[in-house]
Amino acid sequence: MDSALAPLVVARSTRPGSPDHGQQHWKAVAWAGLGLARQVDGCDAELVLLFALLHDTQRFNESRDPEHGLRAALFAQELRAEGVLALDDERLDVLADACTRHDQGFVSDDPTTGACWDADRLNLWRVGITPEARLLSTPPARQRELIADARSFHGLAYTWDDLFDGFAQLAP
Numbered sequence: 001m002d003s004a005l006a007p008l009v010v011a012r013s014t015r016p017g018s019p020d021h022g023q024q025h026w027k028a029v030a031w032a033g034l035g036l037a038r039q040v041d042g043c044d045a046e047l048v049l050l051f052a053l054l055h056d057t058q059r060f061n062e063s064r065d066p067e068h069g070l071r072a073a074l075f076a077q078e079l080r081a082e083g084v085l086a087l088d089d090e091r092l093d094v095l096a097d098a099c100t101r102h103d104q105g106f107v108s109d110d111p112t113t114g115a116c117w118d119a120d121r122l123n124l125w126r127v128g129i130t131p132e133a134r135l136l137s138t139p140p141a142r143q144r145e146l147i148a149d150a151r152s153f154h155g156l157a158y159t160w161d162d163l164f165d166g167f168a169q170l171a172p
């Protein structure tokens with residue numbers, strides 16, 4: 001998997017330029033996820049990156065869109081069927097489930113799902129919401145310093161090349 005995946009996904013996303021839910025947000029989620037994947041034992045870093053890239057790609061609006069996670073999961077399944085994503089059934093299921101339920105207020109004991117949801121929630125600052133430790137799944141995400149640092153994440157400049165490189169270095 002390399003960063004060529006990003007433009008392909010962007011081209012097939014509904015609102016990539018959205019300030020709150022578009023590409024800048026996906027990159028900031030990848031950045032947060034990269035930090036967590038380094039610290040969470042048993043976390044599948046590649047799935048965290050894929051979650052960041054895909055989870056908000058199929059939004060129809062900027063407010064209430066309760067099925068956007070499900071549509072992102074279907075998109076992930078489509079990409080696997082097309083041979084774009086090389087994931088076995090088990091990993092695809094983890095990714096699809098993390099996408100489907102990401103906005104439903106759950107926490108997870110699964111290190112990968114937990115890191116995905118935490119990476120998204122640490123970025124709630126961008127919409128004026130302070131991330132709450134009780135809604136974060138992984139111990140590193142619940143650290144007060146990280147929650148505070150995450151306030152800056154949405155405003156940082158990222159390239160997909162750098163983010164993919166960061167994850168590649170973590171991959172087993």
Ligand SMILES: [Fe+2]
Binds near residue numbers: 055102
């Ligand atoms: Fe979302």
Ligand SMILES: [Fe+2]
Binds near residue numbers: 025029055056120
């Ligand atoms: Fe999101």
